Amino acid sequence: MQILVINTNSHTVPVPVMPLGACLVADAAASAGQTVRFLDLMFAKNPRKALTQELAAFPPDAIGLSVRNIDGNDMQSPLSFIADLPPLLDTIRLLSRAPVILGGAAVAVMPEEMISYTGAPYAVLGDAARVFPLLLEAVADNRIPEEIPGAAWLENGKVRINPCAPSPDMRTHCPVPAYRRWINVNKYLSLQTTAPLQTKLGCRFNCVYCTYSRIEGGNYSLCTPESVRDAVQNLVSQGFRDIEIVDNVFNAPYDHAMEVCEELAGSPSPARLQSMELNPLFVDDALLQAMAKARFNSIGITVESASDKALKGLGKNYSAREVYHAAEVVARHDLPCLWIFMLGGPGETEETVKETLRFAETRIRKNDVAYFNLGIRIYPGTELEMIARKQGLLSLSRREMLEPVFYVSPEISYSWLILHMRKTISAHMNFVCSDTLGMPSLPAIQRLGYTLGIRPPLWRYTRLIRSGLRLLGLAA
Numbered sequence: 001m002q003i004l005v006i007n008t009n010s011h012t013v014p015v016p017v018m019p020l021g022a023c024l025v026a027d028a029a030a031s032a033g034q035t036v037r038f039l040d041l042m043f044a045k046n047p048r049k050a051l052t053q054e055l056a057a058f059p060p061d062a063i064g065l066s067v068r069n070i071d072g073n074d075m076q077s078p079l080s081f082i083a084d085l086p087p088l089l090d091t092i093r094l095l096s097r098a099p100v101i102l103g104g105a106a107v108a109v110m111p112e113e114m115i116s117y118t119g120a121p122y123a124v125l126g127d128a129a130r131v132f133p134l135l136l137e138a139v140a141d142n143r144i145p146e147e148i149p150g151a152a153w154l155e156n157g158k159v160r161i162n163p164c165a166p167s168p169d170m171r172t173h174c175p176v177p178a179y180r181r182w183i184n185v186n187k188y189l190s191l192q193t194t195a196p197l198q199t200k201l202g203c204r205f206n207c208v209y210c211t212y213s214r215i216e217g218g219n220y221s222l223c224t225p226e227s228v229r230d231a232v233q234n235l236v237s238q239g240f241r242d243i244e245i246v247d248n249v250f251n252a253p254y255d256h257a258m259e260v261c262e263e264l265a266g267s268p269s270p271a272r273l274q275s276m277e278l279n280p281l282f283v284d285d286a287l288l289q290a291m292a293k294a295r296f297n298s299i300g301i302t303v304e305s306a307s308d309k310a311l312k313g314l315g316k317n318y319s320a321r322e323v324y325h326a327a328e329v330v331a332r333h334d335l336p337c338l339w340i341f342m343l344g345g346p347g348e349t350e351e352t353v354k355e356t357l358r359f360a361e362t363r364i365r366k367n368d369v370a371y372f373n374l375g376i377r378i379y380p381g382t383e384l385e386m387i388a389r390k391q392g393l394l395s396l397s398r399r400e401m402l403e404p405v406f407y408v409s410p411e412i413s414y415s416w417l418i419l420h421m422r423k424t425i426s427a428h429m430n431f432v433c434s435d436t437l438g439m440p441s442l443p444a445i446q447r448l449g450y451t452l453g454i455r456p457p458l459w460r461y462t463r464l465i466r467s468g469l470r471l472l473g474l475a476a
C-alpha cells in the first residue's frame with residue numbers, strides 16, 4: 001500500500017515541536033513493508049496547497065492524520081486548532097478515496113469528539129506504532145478492526161472504540177524514529193527545538209484537570225535504563241545534541257529516573273538533556289546530582305502553586321512545605337530551573353495567589369524563571385469538568401468542549417488575576433506568562449539565538465532577552 005502520514009500541527013509556540021508519534025507510525029508502517037511518505041505541515045505556508053500537491057504526486061491508499069493540539073491551552077489568548085482540519089479533510093475527500101486514520105494527542109484526549117468532528121472513518125489510541133500497521137492491514141482487507149485493541153472506527157455514524165492492550169511494565173526498547181527520513185530537522189533545530197524522547201508511559205497521579213493518565217494509561221510502562229541510553233545514542237548519531245525527556249513526569253517513579261540518570265552518566269555522549277516536568281515531591285539532592293552527572297542542562301518543575309488550599313483544589317499529592325523544600329534543594333545545585341505555575345484552580349483566591357507569589361518572589365533564584373498559566377483548560381472526563389458543572393460554571397456539551405473552555409475559581413475575579421499578574425510580571429524580569437511567549441518577535445529571537453550559538457532551552461536567557469527588548473522600547 002501507499003501510505004501518506006500527515007503532521008497537521010503548525011503551532012510554533014513555545015517552539016515548533018517535532019512530531020515524535022507521527023514519525024514513529026511512519027517508521028512502523030515502512031517496517032511493515034508499506035511505501036510511506038510524510039507530509040509535514042509545520043512550516044507549510046499554504047497547507048491545503050501542499051496537501052493538494054502531495055496527493056497528486058503520491059496517490060495514497062490510506063492516510064494517517066496526526067493531530068496534536070486541540071487548542072493552545074491558553075486562556076489569555078484562546079486559540080482553537082481543530083478548525084484547521086475540515087479544509088484538509090475536504091481536500092482529501094475531493095482528491096482521494098483513501099480512508100483517513102486519525103491519531104495524535106488530540107485524539108487521545110477527546111477520542112469520540114475528534115472522530116465525530118472530523119468524520120474520519122478510523123482512529124488509533126494507545127501504542128500506535130503497534131496498532132497502525134495492523135489497522136492498515138484491516139483497511140486493505142476492508143475488514144472492521146474489531147479484534148485490534150486500540151483501534152477506533154465509525155460504524156453507522158457511531159464511534160466504536162476498542163480498549164487498548166495493556167502496556168508491559170518494562171520495555172527493552174525505547175523508541176526513536178528516523179527523524180531525518182520524514183521531516184526537515186534542521187528547520188526545527190534553528191528555532192530552538194529539542195529532540196523529544198519518552199522514557200516511560202503512564203501517570204498515577206490524580207490532578208483534577210489532567211488528561212495524562214487517559215492518554216498514556218494509569219500504570220507505568222518503563223523503558224529499561226539501557227534502552228534509554230541506546231535511544232540517546234541513536235539520537236546523537238542522527239545529529240541531535242539537545243534532547244528533551246517528554247515523560248509526563250520525569251521523576252516518578254523516582255527509582256526509574258535515578259537509574260536512567262546513572263546509566264546515562266556512565267556512557268560518554270555529547271548530548272545535553274532537559275526535562276520540563278518534575279514533581280516537586282520527588283526533588284532531592286541525589287536526584288539533581290544524578291541529573292547533572294547525566295548531562296541535564298536544565299530542569300522544569302511543574303509546581304502549580306505554593307498555597308496548600310490551591311494545591312488541594314488541584315488534587316496535588318504535595319503541599320506548600322514540599323514546594324519550599326524543593327526550592328531549597330534547587331538552590332544547592334547549579335541546574336537552571338523553570339518553575340511552572342497554574343493559577344485560578346478550584347479554591348484559588350486573591351490570598352492564595354499572593355501566597356504563591358510570595359514563594360516565587362522569595363525562593364526562586366534570580367536567574368531561574370517562573371512561568372504562570374492563568375486559568376485552566378477544562379477537558380471532558382476530568383474531575384475539573386465535574387467541579388465546573390457542579391459550580392454552575394459549565395453547561396457546554398462534551399462536543400462543544402472541543403472549543404477552548406477554561407476554569408477560573410469563582411472565589412477570584414479573572415480580571416483581578418490578569419491585572420495583578422501583569423503588574424507582577426512587569427516588575428520581575430524572570431517572571432513570564434503566555435503573553436510573553438506570544439511575542440511576535442519570539443521566532444526571530446529563537447533564530448538569532450541559534451545563529452549566535454545559543455542552544456535550548458532559551459528560557460535560561462529570559463532576563464537578558466526581556467531587558468534587551470525593554471531597552472529597545474519593545475514589548476517584553
Ligand code: B12
Pocket residue numbers: 005009011012013014015016017018019020021022023024025063064065066067068069070071072073101102103104105106108109123124126127128129132193194195196198211212215216244245246247248276
Ligand atoms: C512534552 C510535551 C510538551 C513539550 C514538547 C517538547 C518536545 N520537544 O516535544 C512542550 C512543553 C514544548 C509542549 C508544548 C505544548 N503542548 Co504539550 N505536551 C507534552 C506531553 C507531556 C508529551 C508529548 C509527547 O511527546 N508524547 C510522546 C509521543 C510519543 O506522543 P505523540 O507524539 O502524541 O504520539 C503518540 C500518539 O499521539 C500517536 N500518534 C501521534 N501521531 C499519530 C499519527 C497517526 C496516524 C497515528 C495512528 C497515531 C499517532 O502515536 C504515539 C503513541 O504511540 C503531552 C501530554 C502527553 N502525555 O502526551 C502534552 C500535550 C501533547 N501538549 C498539549 C498542548 C496543548 C501543548 C501546547 C499547545 C500548550 C502548552 N501546554 O504549552 C504547546 C504546543 C507546542 C507546539 N508547538 O505544538 C496537549 C495537546 C492536546 C490538547 N489538549 O490540545 C497535551 C496532550 C497535554 C494536555 N493538556 O492534554 N508540550
